[in-house]
Amino acid sequence: MKMILVVLMSAFLTTGALAQKSFTIGMSQCNLGEPWRVQMNADIKKSAAAHPELKLIYKDAQNDTLKQRAQIEEFVAAGVDLLIVSPKEAVPLTPPVAAAFKKGIPVIVLDRRLVGDQFTCFIGADNRRIGRAAGRWIVEKLHGTGQVVELKGLMTSTPGQDRNAGFRESIKETGIKVVFEADMKWLEPDARKEMESALARFPDIKLVYAHNDPGAHGAWLAAKAAGREKDILFVGIDGLPQEGRTYVKQGILAASFEYPTGGREAIDAALSILNGKPPAKEITLKSKAFTPENIEKGGEELP
Amino acid sequence: MKRSELMQQGRQWIRSPFARALLALICIAILGVIFNADGAFYKWSTHRDMFRQISVFGILACGLTVVIIAGGIDLSVGSLVGLNAVLFSMLTIHCGWPAAAAIAACLLAGTAAGVSSGGLVAKFRLQPFIATLAMMVFARGLAKWISGGQKVSSAVQQADGAYSYVETPAIFNALNARIWHDNVAVVSVVFLVCLAVTALILARLRWGRYVYAIGGNEEAARLSGVPVKATQLLAYGLCGLFSAVAGLCQAAQELQGDPEAGVSYELTAIAIVVMGGTSLAGGRGGVGLTLLGALTIGYLEKILSINAVGEAARLMLTGTIIVVAVIFQKGAKR
Missing domain, CATH: 3.40.50.2300 (Response regulator)
Structure with missing residues (x-):
């Protein structure tokens, strides 16, 4: 037993x-x-x-x-x-x-x-490094000169602050000028709204740098409604397969920087x-x- | 004699809610003229875009006007925007439904959600705040569940995790377009239609009179034979229907269905109704006032935006101006 x-x-x-x-x-x-x-x-x-x-x-x-x-x-x-x-x-x-x-x-x-x-x-x-890389890429793409719109995520969040700071480091002392900047709170409808204001004010925008891909897409929608999407390049961050990478494939974004x-x-x-x-x-x-x-x-x- | 009569009438008009709302709007417009952002405020496209931007909120405000006049409140409208944006995108993009069928399904879903809230209020005597708060949370959860927490767009995920791409359905582009020589956004026309329908119901239909009656004094209305429960069901149902319409417009403007769409939209929509001069206590107000409220909030946001005012300052200014406008409304004589 x-x-x-x-x-x-x-x-x-x-x-x-x-x-x-x-x-x-x-x-x-x-x-x-x-x-x-x-x-x-x-x-x-x-x-x-x-x-x-x-x-x-x-x-x-x-x-x-x-x-x-x-x-x-x-x-x-x-x-x-x-x-x-x-x-x-x-x-x-x-x-x-x-x-x-x-x-x-x-x-x-x-x-x-x-x-x-x-x-x-x-x-x-490292968001700052990604922001810097995006800035360098933009400087090269625009040959160092042109008017740029920056659609910021949320400046009270660290990703927003770092994506802004890195980008600004790279464009410092170049001919790239940020003529319009606004918080779009990472939201596509808000990005579209802000971009419409930028379009109303500045006739010669060369590029939009958005802190995320939906923001860049929203800006593109605004430019498309104004018939100006062909004159402007759109750059976003995150590079998710169903967002940024899709937009790049569709020819909407000129670049998306992955945030792994x-x-x-x-x-x-x-x-x-x-x-x-x-x-x-x-x-x-x-x-x-x-x-x-x-x-x-x-x-x-x-x- | 004639002159003093005119003056009397003028003085009365000045004290009406409509005049107060109009004055608030004019004050905001003057702000726009002062801070015109290098002339951007004088461009037609600025006004056209402002009207497009406020349209989704305006559509929600139409339904809310009816519910608020009936003495209730509906907090679920923002979540219903998200739910219907997702539903509409899934049906058209993923399931390949024809546009008409998908629209009908969404309108039905929105109305059903509204009637459910109305049922909780009318049948189970729940506070409208609680009933619609529950619907707000539930609908947001449902939107996240059916979409798997992801945006529903033309990038469709396959079983193996890879993405394939489909054409965006024509209905999205149709709703996102502009008509009349590029002068008015389609979603703005939808807003105007919703306004007209609401105005017709409130002013011309017997049910519209019932809405005012139960909002003014529910007990008195019941005693004089007004079908209180049916009126409440219809009011919330209409609000749900308009939320679905707003959801379709939201999806079309984003070219996708975002389960997070419409978060806190109910607050902006309520602010629009109240700034117009419709009383939160019920029984008083109208949809014409709501149009003025929508324009006031729309211009305020637009002016802050074209001047690239920072987020923190924007929130503080918006809060202050809403309070000032509502205090101004309180002085109105009904």
Whole structure:
């Protein structure tokens, strides 16, 4: 009798050990209302699909800091093996992430930064660098001179500030002049509205630099309604397949600069952490430029 | 004698809500003349574009005018814009429905959503604020669910994750175009039609009189034989119908259905109705006032835009001007 029990117990233990081979990963997304973040989750899902030992649980904080905090705490309580967090903002979300990290749960921070170093790995792209690259490309395309409209995302957000600052660095001391700039709040209808005002004021606009692709598309719609879309080039940022890359293919945008989601890289990092080989503390994602010339070849990596 | 009578009439007119709303509009127009942004304000295209930009809000405001006069409020109109923009894009672009069928389906969906809110108010005696708040949240969720959280555009995702591209249906370009020698946007014509329909209902139909009656005093209206519940159902239904119309116009102008479209549009639409002089307490107001309110808000936004005023200043100025205009309206004699 005792023997049978022992055999049964050991059988349970072995299956238990085998089950240990699978890992549960909690993914805390700050806002699935943005297509870019939907894409991030899709990228994660796609990469994780190749690794059946990974089990992912997704949570969406709906752009609410406190909700995200609660969701991170839920993941910790549920005892996940690894956390991926794309935080809404740095300061309020640093403590819950640090608490998880101190409990021994590895944490990968995606896209936006946290304060301090209480996490395993940060993966993100550099908006300022992308803004600089866009600026350089624009200077070259316009041969260093011409009137430009800048449609800004939201100047109270860091991506907006960085995409603006990088661009301005590159066009400094060239003949490129920003004659009209406005906040379009990342929204296409607002971009169209602002562009209509720019068109009413300036008859010789050469290019529109928008902080995201929907903004550039909205500007194009305004120019098209005014019959001026052929005289103006449109440049956007993000390069999502269904937005920026589509617009480049359709000949609407002259260029779209990719802001990579890092979804694939997050799963790569997660796998190496779970296999005991922690990656670099900070991974900066490479970005691509998509233009009509290179779109079929899958874009061109920025230096 | 004659002269003093005229003066008397003039003084009365000046104190009417219509005159107050008109004066507010004129004040804004004067602002435009002062801050004309190097003459941009004097271009016809500026005014034409302003009227296009305010059209979607104006269409929502038409439906809201009826609901507000009936003593209610509808917070769901912005979410219904998003829902119908997505629905319309999916039916026409992805499912390949003919335009007429897709339009009919959307109008039906919008009306059904409106009637549902109305049912909650009329049948279950829910506060209109709560009933339509619930509909606002529900409709936004539905829009995100049926679209998978992505914009519905001519880039269609295949099962393997790759994208294929289809032609944008002709109805989108038709609604996004301008007519009458390029002078009026089609969506603005749609707005004017909605205004005319609302005006006709409120002024000519018996049901329109019922709307005023239940908004003024629901109990008295009930006692004098007004079918309160049916009137409420119709009011919210009409508001839902107009929200669907606005959703179609929104989709056409963006060439896609965005599940996030129309966020906070209900607030702008309510501001338009109130600035016009329709009372939030119900029973008083009209759709002509709403047109003036729409033009006032439209010109305000346009003037801030052509002068490239920063976002923070814009919000503060808009808030201030709405308050001033409404205080001005409060002095009106009804």
